[in-house]
Amino acid sequence: MVVVELDLDSISHIEAPAPTAMALGYFDGVHKGHKAVIETAKAEAEKRGIQSAVMTFYPHPKEVLGKPDQPIDYLTPLQAKVARLKALGVDVVYVVNFTKAFSKLTPQAFIERFVIGLNVKHVVAGFDFTYGVKGEGKMDDIDRYANGRFTHTTVEQVSDEQEKISSTRIRKQLSEGNVSEAARLLGYPYVFSGTVVHGDARGRLIGYPTANIVAKERFIVPKTGVYVVTLTHGGNTYQGMANIGYKPTFVDDLAKPIVEVNIFDFNKEIYGETVEVAFYERIRSEQKFSGIDEIKAQLGRDRATALQFFKQHTANG
Structure with missing residues (x-):
C-alpha cells in the first residue's frame, strides 16, 4: 500500500497517478459503516481493473475549525487509521492536510483538484459525506460537479437495530465504559x-x-x-x-x-x-x-x- 500526503500546494505538482476508484471520508475508527464504503470502492476498482484508493483528512475538521483549546482525541489517530486501511487491502491512501485554507475550497474546486486531479474514475462515499466550503457539496450534487468525468456510488446508512453506526456513537460508548x-x-x-x-x-x-x-x-x-x-x-x-x-x-x-x-x-x-x-x-x-x-x-x-x-x-x- 502506498501512502501519499497531500496539501493545497503539493496537489498542484503531483505527477498524474494511475486511475483509481476512491473512497472519500474521514474514517475515524474505520468502523463497520466505513468498511461498507471502502469495500464498495475496492469492488468498483476490481470491476474496472484499476487500483483502489482511500482519501482521508488530518487533522479532524472540527479541530481546525473549532475551539483551539479543545484538542480532539481519536478512535484511530493517523498511524492507527493507516494501519487499519492497509489491513483492508487498499492500494493507495491519500492523506490530505486539512487546513483553514483547504476548508475554503468551493465544492467544484475540491472536485477539480482532489478528484479529477488525482485521476479518479469512480468515487464512493457515505450518504452524509460533504465537501467544499461549509460542507456545501453533497453526494446528491456530485454528478453536476463531475460533468461526466467520473461516476459515483453513494453508500446508504449502515445501521444496527438501534441507529446509525457512527464514530460519535462509538466515542460515547467508550466514554461510558x-x-x-x-x-x-x-x-x-x-x-x-x-x-x-x-x-x-x-x-x-x-x-x-x-x-x-x-x-x-x-x-x-x-x-x-x-x-x-x-x-x-x-x-x-x-x-x-x-x-x-x-x-x-x-x-x-x-x-x-x-x-x-x-x-x-x-x-x-x-x-x-x-x-x-x-x-x-x-x-x-x-x-x-x-x-x-x-x-x-x-x-x-x-x-x-x-x-x-x-x-x-x-x-x-
Whole structure:
C-alpha cells in the first residue's frame, strides 16, 4: 500500500497517478459503516481493473475549525487509521492536510483538484459525506460537479437495530465504559497504542506488577475502571487486565487517568517499548480501598473474572 500526503500546494505538482476508484471520508475508527464504503470502492476498482484508493483528512475538521483549546482525541489517530486501511487491502491512501485554507475550497474546486486531479474514475462515499466550503457539496450534487468525468456510488446508512453506526456513537460508548458495545460497532476490539513507562512499582509490591502505558498519539481513553484486555508486544499477544484511573487509594490529585496493565504470566522488562492494548469488557468501576489486603483480594477476583472471560470466549471460538 502506498501512502501519499497531500496539501493545497503539493496537489498542484503531483505527477498524474494511475486511475483509481476512491473512497472519500474521514474514517475515524474505520468502523463497520466505513468498511461498507471502502469495500464498495475496492469492488468498483476490481470491476474496472484499476487500483483502489482511500482519501482521508488530518487533522479532524472540527479541530481546525473549532475551539483551539479543545484538542480532539481519536478512535484511530493517523498511524492507527493507516494501519487499519492497509489491513483492508487498499492500494493507495491519500492523506490530505486539512487546513483553514483547504476548508475554503468551493465544492467544484475540491472536485477539480482532489478528484479529477488525482485521476479518479469512480468515487464512493457515505450518504452524509460533504465537501467544499461549509460542507456545501453533497453526494446528491456530485454528478453536476463531475460533468461526466467520473461516476459515483453513494453508500446508504449502515445501521444496527438501534441507529446509525457512527464514530460519535462509538466515542460515547467508550466514554461510558461500554467497550464490548464499542467493539460490536467497530467490528473489532477497541485498541489503544502506547509506550511502556516507569510507574511507582506499587503493583509489583502486592503481587500484581503493571505496565504503565502512555499513548503515543491522541487516542480516546475509555472511562475509568478495570477491564479485560489483551496486550500485544513484539508480535505476541498476552491476556491481562487493565486499570484506567487516578489511583484513589494512593494519590489524591492526578490530572489525567493512568492506563496500567497487569499482564498474566509475563515477566519481561518492556520499558520504553511500544505495545497495543485491546479492550474486551469492563469488570468494574475504580474503587478506593482501605488497605493493601483489600486491594489484593479484589485484584484476585478481577483476575478470576478476566480468566473466565477468556476461557468462555476461547471455547466459543
